[in-house]
Amino acid sequence: MxxxxxxxxxxxxxxxxxxxxxxxxxxxxxxxxxxxxxxxxxxxxxxxxxxxxxxxxxxxxxxxxxxxxxxxxxxxxxxxxxxxxxxxxxxxxxxxxxxxxxxxxxxxxxxxxxxxxxxxxxxxxxxxxxxxxGGAMGYEHVLAEAQDLGVAEADPSFDVEGTDAALKCTILANVLAEGGREYTLEDATVEGIKSLPGSALELANEDGRTIRLIGEVSDGEVRVGPRLVPAYGALAVTGTRNIVQLETEHAGQLNVSGRGAxxxxxxxxxxxxxxxxxx
Amino acid sequence: MxxxxxxxxxxxxxxxxxxxxxxxxxxxxxxxxxxxxxxxxxxxxxxxxxxxxxxxxxxxxxxxxxxxxxxxxxxxxxxxxxxxxxxxxxxxxxxxxxxxxxxxxxxxxxxxxxxxxxxxxxxxxxxxxxxxxGGAMGYEHVLAEAQDLGVAEADPSFDVEGTDAALKCTILANVLAEGGREYTLEDATVEGIKSLPGSALELANEDGRTIRLIGEVSDGEVRVGPRLVPAYGALAVTGTRNIVQLETEHAGQLNVSGRGAxxxxxxxxxxxxxxxxxx
Known part of the structure; x- marks a missing residue:
């Protein structure tokens, strides 16, 4: 082509x-x-x-x-x-x-x-x-490095404010709705990780958990925000790695992960x- | 249809x-x-x-x-x-x-x-x-339960001897070869987990690792056998969960996981x- x-x-x-x-x-x-x-x-x-x-x-x-x-x-x-x-x-x-x-x-x-x-x-x-x-990446403390590597969004606030994750989830919601309903960024509830206190990560660690920026698309809802996830679980991806988790009716949970940037x-x-x- | x-x-x-x-x-x-x-x-x-x-x-x-x-x-x-x-x-x-x-x-x-x-x-x-x-499952100690659940192979030796994993890898090798070469089970080097001593798992645990039955397809080779993998890594799936890991030239490593049975x-x-x- x-x-x-x-x-x-x-x-x-x-x-x-x-x-x-x-x-x-x-x-x-x-x-x-x-x-x-x-x-x-x-x-x-x-x-x-x-x-x-x-x-x-x-x-x-x-x-x-x-x-x-x-x-x-x-x-x-x-x-x-x-x-x-x-x-x-x-x-x-x-x-x-x-x-x-x-x-x-x-x-x-x-x-x-x-x-x-x-x-x-x-x-x-x-x-x-x-x-x-491809997923969503974030976290202020890796942002500088990410920009050096050329993997951060051109506008860094897109990453830390959750906008990039929200854009991706909005696109997924539209694809999943197959034209049945149109979603835009206004339909998404978005909370970034910028205002997350440093102590939150420490508290999560004590409990065997960690924090990741997760976008969710389900039943007509699009939500993005920091979530507590098990420290060694599938959702605790690191670096530029992203994961998409699908809950299916008959096939259980499917995970697809790879570099998201x-x-x-x-x-x-x-x-x-x-x-x-x-x- | x-x-x-x-x-x-x-x-x-x-x-x-x-x-x-x-x-x-x-x-x-x-x-x-x-x-x-x-x-x-x-x-x-x-x-x-x-x-x-x-x-x-x-x-x-x-x-x-x-x-x-x-x-x-x-x-x-x-x-x-x-x-x-x-x-x-x-x-x-x-x-x-x-x-x-x-x-x-x-x-x-x-x-x-x-x-x-x-x-x-x-x-x-x-x-x-x-x-x-869908991947491969195995391990004698979950076999009885797996048979109860209806997720084990009809012939249980297929699971513990690695035959099921070898069949899947042979199919993948054929699909990846796009007709360039034909693979059959004879081309696969297969070692099951039946003869694995119980102490092997304990030794692996002490080292932060565990053992999984892994099938590999690369450069014309099909190999199946027990492998040491990080205890909390992507390959340490449990139950009927399987994972397929793809090493790509430009996109890095991609993982796809889900129930394999x-x-x-x-x-x-x-x-x-x-x-x-x-x-």
């Missing part, structure tokens, strides 16, 4: 770098200020080198990437709230041209899910979003979506 | 009982001695009641179920080794009629994978097998396959 990648941060760069390994061609790469395009495939390495040296990937206008040659638009610009722009506009432009859209950006699918699906229905393109829900890790979710479109 | 269910043990019974909830119709149910058929849908409850009272589900010959009206043959007879009969013959009969086959029986897909795929290519039917690999749990995997055929 031919990919136009919007966003050249940790995720967009990784998607562009790994696309070739998965048999795809990157025909456009754009950051917020510039773009590089070639219908035959751009030179990803030199575009990212230039980004590092000069702060831009190329000489073209970023809007040109939207109008170029591609089968799939990979939307990996930073998550924004409210009107979810410019991500939502990028979606609309691609779907109007009957192109597929794969989101890494959580904004449009969390904040305007019904609009996204309505535009998709009118288009020959398909919208996928696996990369938007990081450029290459998130890029594999984007490229798995691209493969789904290809088959 | 119309389902013919072969096998009325824990898994076959659960598939028949739950099929209606998932929007499907059971047109045949067979045990090793009898069958009940109705192209409009059988009365599952009374067939299973009769099975409990009289040891048979109906008055028809079990072979009639194969020749009846159905879209999907659910093969849930006990796993046998060597020629994997009668499961393999059931597969052939269904594919010759261009019907789909969903396996819960591990024998045919572990022992004759290439033959299964060859017959599938000549047929209009598709073969799916999610239910054959039990009628309703396995039936949900069968019915998920049926849904895949339906879409």
């Amino acid at each position: 031919r990919l136009a990648v919007l966003g050249a941060g940790a995720v967009g760069s990784s998607v562009a770098e790994l696309a070739g390994d998965y048999g795809h061609t990157v025909t456009a790469l754009a950051d917020s200020r510039s773009a590089v395009l070639d219908p035959e495939g751009i030179d990803v390495g030199s575009a990212l080198d230039r980004k590092e040296r000069e702060g831009v990937v190329g000489d073209a206008d970023p809007e040109e990437a939207l109008a170029g040659t591609y089968d799939v638009l990979v939307e990996a610009t930073p998550t924004t709230l409210g009107d979810a722009q410019p991500g939502f506009g990028h979606l609309r432009a691609a779907l109007e041209r009957d192109r597929h859209v794969v989101f890494a950006n959580k904004g449009p699918v969390a904040e305007r899910y019904a609009d996204v699906r309505a535009l998709e229905r009118e288009s020959g393109g398909t919208v996928l979003m696996e990369a938007t829900v 990081g450029g290459p890790e998130t890029a594999t979710a984007v490229l798995a979506d691209v493969d789904r479109l290809d088959s | 119309r389902l013919a269910v072969l096998g009325a043990g824990a898994v076959g019974s659960s598939v028949a009982e739950l099929a209606g909830d998932y929007g499907h119709t059971v047109t045949a149910l067979a045990d090793s001695r009898s069958a009940v058929l109705d192209p409009e849908g059988i009365d599952v409850g009374s067939a299973l009641d009769r099975k409990e009272r009289e040891g048979v589900v109906g008055d028809a010959d079990p072979e009639e179920a194969l020749a009846g009206t159905y879209d999907v043959l659910v093969e849930a007879t006990p796993t046998t080794l060597g020629d994997a009969q009668p499961g393999f013959g059931h597969l052939r009969a269904a594919l010759e009629r261009d019907r789909h086959v969903v396996f819960a029986n591990k024998g045919p897909v572990a022992e004759r994978y290439a033959d299964v795929r060859a017959l599938e290519r000549e047929s209009g039917g598709t073969v799916l097998m999610e239910a054959t690999v 039990g009628g309703p749990e396995t039936a949900t995997a069968v019915l998920a396959d049926v849904d895949r055929l339906d879409s």
Whole structure:
């Protein structure tokens, strides 16, 4: 498939770098200020080198990437709230041209899910979003390190205030509702971990427990907040590791865990979506 | 979809009982001695009641179920080794009629994978097998309880000698090889837990570790045996819980865990396959 990648941060760069390994061609790469395009495939390495040296990937206008040659638009610009722009506009432009859209950006699918699906229905393109829900990470004391590693949200308050977890749970709630009801961030009850006293973790420890930021989606409710969990239990994941726990009717509890952040890790979710479109 | 269910043990019974909830119709149910058929849908409850009272589900010959009206043959007879009969013959009969086959029986897909795929290519039917690999369970001291609960293999030596784990790993190796190489049980190095001295577990405990029966598939090798694992780590699952751990090139380690045995749990995997055929 031919990919136009919007966003050249940790995720967009990784998607562009790994696309070739998965048999795809990157025909456009754009950051917020510039773009590089070639219908035959751009030179990803030199575009990212230039980004590092000069702060831009190329000489073209970023809007040109939207109008170029591609089968799939990979939307990996930073998550924004409210009107979810410019991500939502990028979606609309691609779907109007009957192109597929794969989101890494959580904004449009969390904040305007019904609009996204309505535009998709009118288009020959398909919208996928696996990369938007890898789990949730948090905790102020690992935040500095996380930012060094490039795995924290562009806006760090998204992590510590629980917004990132709430966005992911909102997306999950929409997917689970299968169009039966639309959820936005306003439907979520969100409590972050910023105001949690240090003594809380010590008290939890004495009791064989620890504290994690947990998002819950059930029976039409979306709740995010610090929760006490068993210190050695499945939910006590560390580092950038996330876990999704599903309570099923007949199959009991299913757990899926893996790294919930990081450029290459998130890029594999984007490229798995691209493969789904290809088959 | 119309389902013919072969096998009325824990898994076959659960598939028949739950099929209606998932929007499907059971047109045949067979045990090793009898069958009940109705192209409009059988009365599952009374067939299973009769099975409990009289040891048979109906008055028809079990072979009639194969020749009846159905879209999907659910093969849930006990796993046998060597020629994997009668499961393999059931597969052939269904594919010759261009019907789909969903396996819960591990024998045919572990022992004759290439033959299964060859017959599938000549047929209009598709073969799916999610239910054959839920993981592996074992340990002699939970075996009696497991048999009471109906979650142990029909042949208990399959659990304690590592055969069940080896079958699952052989199936996984075949699926991962994508036809590049065929694996059978002979390619697996298998060590069970039967001969493990009781003191081994105590020694492991002193060191903060425990012992689990682990099957490994990597670089063309299939190995099953008792392994030392961290006592509170992801691999130290208990009860009927299984875990599959995937080492990926770009996404790090992914874990998927859930109940690896039990009628309703396995039936949900069968019915998920049926849904895949339906879409």
